[in-house]
Amino acid sequence: MERLVLLSPAEQKLRLDKVRAAMAQRGIKSGLVSSNPNIYYLTGRVFSGYIYLPPDDSEPIYLIKRPVHLLADRTISIRKPEGVLSELKIRNWPLPEALGLELGRLTYNMADRLMAAFLPDGTKALDLSRCLDEARATKTPHEINLMKVSGAKHERVYRKIPQLFMPGMSDIELQIEIERVSRLEGCLGQFRIAGEDMEIHMGNVLAGDNADAPSPYDFAMGGAGMDPSLPVGANGTLIRTGMTVMVDMNGDFTGYMTDMTRTFALGEIAEKAHQAHQLSIDICSTLAKMGVPGVEAKVLYEKAEQMVTEAGLTDYFMGHRQHAGFIGHGVGIEINELPVIAPRSRDILAVGNAIALEPKFVIPGTGAVGIENTYIVTPTGMECITKAPQELVQLQK
Amino acid sequence: MERLVLLSPAEQKLRLDKVRAAMAQRGIKSGLVSSNPNIYYLTGRVFSGYIYLPPDDSEPIYLIKRPVHLLADRTISIRKPEGVLSELKIRNWPLPEALGLELGRLTYNMADRLMAAFLPDGTKALDLSRCLDEARATKTPHEINLMKVSGAKHERVYRKIPQLFMPGMSDIELQIEIERVSRLEGCLGQFRIAGEDMEIHMGNVLAGDNADAPSPYDFAMGGAGMDPSLPVGANGTLIRTGMTVMVDMNGDFTGYMTDMTRTFALGEIAEKAHQAHQLSIDICSTLAKMGVPGVEAKVLYEKAEQMVTEAGLTDYFMGHRQHAGFIGHGVGIEINELPVIAPRSRDILAVGNAIALEPKFVIPGTGAVGIENTYIVTPTGMECITKAPQELVQLQK
Numbered sequence: 001m002e003r004l005v006l007l008s009p010a011e012q013k014l015r016l017d018k019v020r021a022a023m024a025q026r027g028i029k030s031g032l033v034s035s036n037p038n039i040y041y042l043t044g045r046v047f048s049g050y051i052y053l054p055p056d057d058s059e060p061i062y063l064i065k066r067p068v069h070l071l072a073d074r075t076i077s078i079r080k081p082e083g084v085l086s087e088l089k090i091r092n093w094p095l096p097e098a099l100g101l102e103l104g105r106l107t108y109n110m111a112d113r114l115m116a117a118f119l120p121d122g123t124k125a126l127d128l129s130r131c132l133d134e135a136r137a138t139k140t141p142h143e144i145n146l147m148k149v150s151g152a153k154h155e156r157v158y159r160k161i162p163q164l165f166m167p168g169m170s171d172i173e174l175q176i177e178i179e180r181v182s183r184l185e186g187c188l189g190q191f192r193i194a195g196e197d198m199e200i201h202m203g204n205v206l207a208g209d210n211a212d213a214p215s216p217y218d219f220a221m222g223g224a225g226m227d228p229s230l231p232v233g234a235n236g237t238l239i240r241t242g243m244t245v246m247v248d249m250n251g252d253f254t255g256y257m258t259d260m261t262r263t264f265a266l267g268e269i270a271e272k273a274h275q276a277h278q279l280s281i282d283i284c285s286t287l288a289k290m291g292v293p294g295v296e297a298k299v300l301y302e303k304a305e306q307m308v309t310e311a312g313l314t315d316y317f318m319g320h321r322q323h324a325g326f327i328g329h330g331v332g333i334e335i336n337e338l339p340v341i342a343p344r345s346r347d348i349l350a351v352g353n354a355i356a357l358e359p360k361f362v363i364p365g366t367g368a369v370g371i372e373n374t375y376i377v378t379p380t381g382m383e384c385i386t387k388a389p390q391e392l393v394q395l396q397k
Numbered sequence: 398m399e400r401l402v403l404l405s406p407a408e409q410k411l412r413l414d415k416v417r418a419a420m421a422q423r424g425i426k427s428g429l430v431s432s433n434p435n436i437y438y439l440t441g442r443v444f445s446g447y448i449y450l451p452p453d454d455s456e457p458i459y460l461i462k463r464p465v466h467l468l469a470d471r472t473i474s475i476r477k478p479e480g481v482l483s484e485l486k487i488r489n490w491p492l493p494e495a496l497g498l499e500l501g502r503l504t505y506n507m508a509d510r511l512m513a514a515f516l517p518d519g520t521k522a523l524d525l526s527r528c529l530d531e532a533r534a535t536k537t538p539h540e541i542n543l544m545k546v547s548g549a550k551h552e553r554v555y556r557k558i559p560q561l562f563m564p565g566m567s568d569i570e571l572q573i574e575i576e577r578v579s580r581l582e583g584c585l586g587q588f589r590i591a592g593e594d595m596e597i598h599m600g601n602v603l604a605g606d607n608a609d610a611p612s613p614y615d616f617a618m619g620g621a622g623m624d625p626s627l628p629v630g631a632n633g634t635l636i637r638t639g640m641t642v643m644v645d646m647n648g649d650f651t652g653y654m655t656d657m658t659r660t661f662a663l664g665e666i667a668e669k670a671h672q673a674h675q676l677s678i679d680i681c682s683t684l685a686k687m688g689v690p691g692v693e694a695k696v697l698y699e700k701a702e703q704m705v706t707e708a709g710l711t712d713y714f715m716g717h718r719q720h721a722g723f724i725g726h727g728v729g730i731e732i733n734e735l736p737v738i739a740p741r742s743r744d745i746l747a748v749g750n751a752i753a754l755e756p757k758f759v760i761p762g763t764g765a766v767g768i769e770n771t772y773i774v775t776p777t778g779m780e781c782i783t784k785a786p787q788e789l790v791q792l793q794k
Binding site for chain 1: 462730
């Protein structure tokens with residue numbers, strides 16, 4: 001038999017306490033955790049089933065579909081959610097009260113089915129999603145360590161990129177070599193995105209004007225993609241002199257992702273592109289100093305916008321034909337966590353936030369420029385954990 | 398401006414007619430299509446927004462969030478679903494009646510929000526999910542062509558596998574080289590799976606006894622994976638003499654996927670493994686002949702089970718420590734479509750079904766054996782579109 005919970009008891013308690021505190025604020029007394037990212041968050045592994053958080057603040061009860069060999073203090077082996085209530089009764093374990101479900105992740109049909117199975121009196125479930133999002137927004141020291149491991153491996157991959165380039169390559173050919181090196185370095189490939197609307201494979205390599213092709217997805221940058229079934233990223237552009245190549249590839253080496261972008265150039269590129277790239281670096285270092293606990297996320301956005309306006313580069317900021325509405329986002333198990341660094345964000349920075357800042361520009365005729373780093377919010381500011389060289393790097397020496 | 402609908406009018410009509418017919422059977426008069434796979438199905442591209450199918454059977458109305466430059470006969474540019482009703486009224490376009498939503502795909506919160514926005518009288522939406530699933534289960538000739546293109550490229554990748562193997566390789570190292578060759582052949586990487594519970598990166602390479610490690614996902618085979626955050630597939634097993642290596646990798650080269658598995662061996666392997674592999678080939682060819690329109694899916698399952706029982710290989714069929722409950726499944730835009738080839742399936746085969754059959758075995762001490770092919774149901778039986786050699790192939794000549 002294999003132990004179900006891979007976190008230490010102290011680590012699991014840290015996480016559960018945060019979730020419970022967020023539940024208490026919303027009057028949610030019990031919860032059913034059902035999504036892979038949140039099951040992973042609370043146990044350190046993905047399994048098929050549910051984590052039931054009983055109303056008496058006692059230990060979680062694990063409702064396990066698959067795999068069948070996992071061991072924990074309180075488990076019920078289930079095939080489907082119907083019947084769990086009577087299993088709880090048989091064992092004299094606490095029944096749900098003011099139950100929260102992941103209504104922001106569960107499908108309507110499944111939420112409906114879980115409500116019928118767990119709340120036979122016809123009451124509605126409360127929404128547990130935000131409690132988990134908020135708990136996950138501040139990382140524990142153990143989670144920060146995993147992110148730093150990802151950041152270091154991510155950096156090793158990016159340092160190899162100039163060696164992977166060969167003259168005559170297209171954007172997708174370069175991307176495929178980066179994917180391979182990244183996988184050999186231990187990248188799990190999995191790119192977890194909250195919400196069903198966003199799709200991408202391993203990340204984004206944008207060469208030249210393809211950076212200006214608008215995509216349907218809510219990423220900072222677009223790109224036409226290789227096929228209309230997945231219209232984002234590399235589109236087969238031949239990498240030519242005078243172009244930039246922006247690389248924003250998967251940093252999931254540990255279950256926790258770092259997000260890092262670097263920009264490469266082939267030969268001489270336009271002066272405006274150099275200027276915008278340097279501004280991106282400057283914005284990141286300015287915001288990193290400002291980003292102390294208690295600062296409003298939107299204040300960081302406003303500062304970036306102000307720096308861009310002063311430089312006269314507004315038309316190119318966060319896209320040219322289509323503009324993204326944010327410059328940064330939380331990151332961890334998924335690529336889009338709290339806090340959001342956007343004009344209308346109500347988030348406030350806190351110790352342990354992991355934030356990717358990505359002030360990027362699209363310069364027509366040249367391509368995308370700018371950088372992205374992942375930072376951890378500390379009492380004195382934001383610590384960068386993605387340390388590849390930030391300046392524009394020549395693909396050919 | 399770029400045309401939104403990439404399908405020919407005749408092709409789009411074929412698909413819409415099938416969806417409309419399935420809606421009529423359920424009393425659904427209008428629909429809102431919201432998920433990427435279904436938006437792609439009805440237009441030939443992914444965009445962010447909704448396809449509104451009005452109650453009068455007239456042309457679709459496209460509600461577009463992103464990208465902003467798409468052109469179609471009837472479009473409304475939207476930022477959010479609230480307010481669409483008044484936009485419809487202004488244009489004198491038909492309002493929703495007996496509205497269907499994708500309740501099997503939308504999150505509870507989003508379905509709730511769409512109901513409030515589109516059904517202000519408080520009526521509940523009907524479930525459109527199954528209508529789209531059923532329409533997509535029988536492919537049009539155009540879709541079958543895309544699947545055949547994927548099948549041919551998939552085959553070219555698999556034929557290269559023995560050249561990619563080098564002595565001393567682990568399963569994941571071999572997988573990474575297959576991923577690279579596959580991507581260079583045009584594989585989009587994207588591996589669309591319906592439902593949020595299943596995750597995998599580019600497919601599954603299982604060496605030796607790792608094939609017997611149960612995973613949480615509802616795939617035919619498991620594998621421990623490289624990390625508990627993604628516990629499926631290759632786990633770093635060194636490929637040794639006497640082992641089999643089962644390869645089941647991503648066949649999405651066109652937006653439509655083929656599903657194909659082949660098994661490789663290093664040196665001599667156990668006689669029972671040879672026997673089970675041959676039985677898998679025999680089951681596939683027997684079922685392919687039986688699989689004419691009108692046959693019940695469960696009858697195919699029963700035939701496979703009977704052949705396995707007669708051979709005395711039941712203990713190893715579809716897993717050893719943990720058994721999968723199906724031997725085949727529909728495939729197309731997603732890897733898990735209708736029909737399902739399982740004991741309790743109510744599906745009945747029809748012309749145009751694309752079905753992956755995967756009768757597989759796990760032989761302790763050796764590994765997984767068997768094959769998987771994708772077939773198109775024709776009036777005279779199932780046509781195989783994944784044509785790599787089926788026999789056990791030696792990794793080293």
